[in-house]
Amino acid sequence: MDKVSYIALTHIHIDHGGGTSLLISNLGAKPKVIVHPKGAKHIINPEKLWKAGLAVLKDIAITMGKPEPVPSDLVYSINDNEVIDLGNVKVKAIYTPGHTPHHVCYLVKPEDASTRLYPCGSGSNSNMCSDTSFNMSTLP
Numbered sequence: 547m548d549k550v551s552y553i554a555l556t557h558i559h560i561d562h563g564g565g566t567s568l569l570i571s572n573l574g575a576k577p578k579v580i581v582h583p584k585g586a587k588h589i590i591n592p593e594k595l596w597k598a599g600l601a602v603l604k605d606i607a608i609t610m611g612k613p614e615p616v617p618s619d620l621v622y623s624i625n626d627n628e629v630i631d632l633g634n635v636k637v638k639a640i641y642t643p644g645h646t647p648h649h650v651c652y653l654v655k656p657e658d659a660s661t662r663l664y665p666c667g668s669g670s671n672s673n674m675c676s677d678t679s680f681n682m683s684t685l686p
């Protein structure tokens with residue numbers, strides 16, 4: 547896998563942001579973790595996230611595992627409509643409260659259609675990102 551510079555979280559639920567620290571450990575890198583300002587505290591100190599996950603998901607949460615804290619120096623609280631410039635790709639954060647008050651969607655605009663993205667599904671400890679990537683030129 548290419549070097550990972552950023553992890554952009556859509557929201558902080560145990561099955562989406564809960565595995566972030568484990569992902570960082572497995573990458574052996576120190577990517578910035580982009581998150582809504584209201585979600586940042588929950589990945590820096592995931593105790594409330596863990597308790598809520600246990601209350602709602604019960605055994606499924608136990609299977610996923612207790613989230614480990616993400617070091618605060620890696621957490622970047624992004625502003626609404628802020629653009630992250632990755633060189634040949636621009637990523638715009640758009641606040642989309644609904645599923646959670648701290649939900650963010652990301653609009654990805656590559657300048658080079660050969661840019662590869664590594665989308666992830668659930669971010670739990672048991673179901674992390676795959677090596678699957680896709681070429682931006684395959685998108686409609």
Ligand SMILES: [Zn+2]
Pocket residue numbers: 557558559562645
């Ligand atoms: Zn969720």
